[in-house]
Amino acid sequence: MTAPDPVAPTPPSSTPPTTPPSLVEASLKGLCPRCGSPTLFNGWTAFADRCRVCGLDIAGFNVGDGPAAFLILILGAIVVGLAIWLQLTLAPPFWLQALIWIPVTLGGTMWSLRITKAALLVSEYRNAAREGRIAP
Numbered sequence: 145m146t147a148p149d150p151v152a153p154t155p156p157s158s159t160p161p162t163t164p165p166s167l168v169e170a171s172l173k174g175l176c177p178r179c180g181s182p183t184l185f186n187g188w189t190a191f192a193d194r195c196r197v198c199g200l201d202i203a204g205f206n207v208g209d210g211p212a213a214f215l216i217l218i219l220g221a222i223v224v225g226l227a228i229w230l231q232l233t234l235a236p237p238f239w240l241q242a243l244i245w246i247p248v249t250l251g252g253t254m255w256s257l258r259i260t261k262a263a264l265l266v267s268e269y270r271n272a273a274r275e276g277r278i279a280p
């Protein structure tokens with residue numbers, strides 16, 4: 145085994161990739177749409193103000209209520225459909241339905257809210273979408 149060469153330059157660990165990530169990859173991993181670093185979020189669903197690697201102004205984007213609307217329609221339909229199917233198939237007691245679907249709904253919401261927020265922000269970045277302005 146050889147010791148590492150102390151003179152050889154080591155690449156910085158935070159070097160961003162040269163190509164921007166795909167929409168799916170950036171959404172699933174919370175990657176910055178410009179540099180691909182995992183700096184999009186500052187918490188589970190809270191966006192960072194700025195990318196710590198490339199300086200992209202993340203706070204300048206506004207995804208609004210779009211992700212919540214998607215979740216209400218899609219996740220709500222899935223959970224209600226599965227709950228109805230379970231009731232008609234096995235007829236479990238109400239407490240068991242609540243024990244199953246409340247955690248599934250909460251977990252699914254938190255997981256998919258992060259992904260849909262990232263997807264909308266990355267789409268805004270790629271399409272250069274901004275709030276409408278009326279020219280004077």
Ligand SMILES: [Zn+2]
Nearest residue numbers: 176179195198
């Ligand atoms: Zn970045």
